[in-house]
Amino acid sequence: MKQCISCGMPMRKKEDFANQDMTKDYCVYCVKEDGSMNTFSEMVDGTAKFLIQTQGLSEEAAREAAVYQLKQLPHWKNAEE
Numbered sequence: 001m002k003q004c005i006s007c008g009m010p011m012r013k014k015e016d017f018a019n020q021d022m023t024k025d026y027c028v029y030c031v032k033e034d035g036s037m038n039t040f041s042e043m044v045d046g047t048a049k050f051l052i053q054t055q056g057l058s059e060e061a062a063r064e065a066a067v068y069q070l071k072q073l074p075h076w077k078n079a080e081e
């Protein structure tokens, strides 16, 4: 099973992959409609929002956690905020 290099989501079926292309290393949620990948700050925003909703973190704590989580993933290892 593949895992998205950008958000870590497990990708099992065609619909999980960007452009429904199973050779891709990233998922449908990590690309924009024009096919370009989300930037690091867009990923931090999205992840932070998710953490605030699901875990009730403060904005600041959520952003810190989001940056930490994303940096565990191969695509963002050396990313700058």
Ligand SMILES: [Zn+2]
Pocket (backbone or CB within 6 Å): 004, 005, 006, 007, 008, 009, 026, 027, 028, 029, 030
């Ligand atoms: Zn992804």
